[in-house]
Amino acid sequence: MTSDETEARVASQLQQLENNEAILLMYLAGELSGEDRAEVEQLLASDAGLREEAARLSDVQGKVSQWLAHSDGSLPLVVSEAVAVRNVLRAAREWKLRGMPAAREPVKSKLLFPWWAYPSSAAAAILLCFLVWWGAQPDRNGPYLAVDTPPRVVDDRLTPDEMADRLQASIDLLDVADGEPLAVSQSGEDLWSSFAVAESEVTGQDEIR
């Protein structure tokens, strides 16, 4: 705030007072700013009527204060300080036992929703995140044998010839069981269909793929 603004604000303090009586009361109470006080003193110096009014007000105020002080001296308090303070302390302890609800009130008032809404919302958010993450995962537990997935018994690390040997051994075993050998091509890739037939016979399934 600039000095001009300050002066304007201080000046307006005096201007806000409606009449001379209000100004005098504020002056006598010492509640005017220095600048306003100086202005009032100038007025008092130049206006005898105002000076007289100020003296009357000051006199009445002084008499009232004097009377009250004298009266207080002869008028005992209705209750001793010890008793009154003890009663206040009792009320304070009860207030504390109640959990000082008034002291906690502002905290309560800051909550826009009931207290249980916050943990519920947090739990719902966590659940939602989990569902989104889970839905975005590749299908690990889908059909065991996908269209482009080799049969379970086939080891990708085996060469076609090794697979052929293994399949031939398996077929030999089946042949032993059935009593007649099967003709198997020498190529590993050509053995897929034979393998599928053989395994379906073992497992009883018509279609393994």
Add this chain to the structure above:
Amino acid sequence: MTAEANLSTDVTTARGEEPGDVSDEALVARLKGGDIDAGEVLARRYFEPLMRYLQRLAGQQTAEELHQQTWVSVLDHLGKFEAAAAAGGFKAWLFRIATNKANDHWRSRSRERTAKEGLKLVKEEPLSDASFRLEGAEEEQKLKRAMERLPENQRQILMLRYYSDLKFVEIAQVLGCPLNTALGRVHKALIKLRQMMDE
């Protein structure tokens, strides 16, 4: 050393402060935190002015009850009190609550008195109370009677000014009226007192 001083010292020595040095706002902050001793310091600090103010407004018989009601109300609303926002600080807030309690009492007493007047059972304030009787000069007796004849709002503002020692600006806020209104009431009260004293 009085009990108050002892308790005040208990509250303050840990911080190396004299009891009188601890501001109302600091004590209120401690009381908000559950420090009952801070509340005791406040209660002792304002016991006499508050009790005398209530005695003047409501009479001796109900001043103690109103004093207790005032402090209970202070505790109940302590969470809403903000020292920075309240003009005049805790003292103004305390006297505002006391004034409200006295006004409530005055209104209920007025209703009661109105009802009793119909039955010719009106009872005056205990002027015959020996402790309340003035034995001073005639001028003081006249002033006392004049004070009792003042309208309630004018008497209230005079008592508030004298016992709370608040500034007029703060008193206006305590009473919830403009500054000019408060000053007008004070001025009228003083003029009436002077006229009645001159009779």
